Amino acid sequence: MKKMADLETPTASPSATPAPTAALTSDPQNIQDLTAFVGTLLGQMQERFQQMSDQIVSRIDDMGGRIDDLEENIGDLMTQAGMDGPEK
Numbered sequence: 001m002k003k004m005a006d007l008e009t010p011t012a013s014p015s016a017t018p019a020p021t022a023a024l025t026s027d028p029q030n031i032q033d034l035t036a037f038v039g040t041l042l043g044q045m046q047e048r049f050q051q052m053s054d055q056i057v058s059r060i061d062d063m064g065g066r067i068d069d070l071e072e073n074i075g076d077l078m079t080q081a082g083m084d085g086p087e088k
Helices: 020-026 028-080
Strands: none
């Protein structure tokens, strides 16, 4: 059985992984482009989220109307059958 001291954790050399952010932050044009890209992306995501939210609210409203119609039809059927209406 190995002891904790016997286990080695691999380490990467600092030169093995280049820092891509250094090139992005040194050029103001790259920063502006990145900022514009992120802003556009966030705007698109917000628009899509709003569309999905509107669809969900619309479907919930439709479902509420269907439930109301169903309750009314059940009440009518119970009245025709000589039973008391549904209790609310």
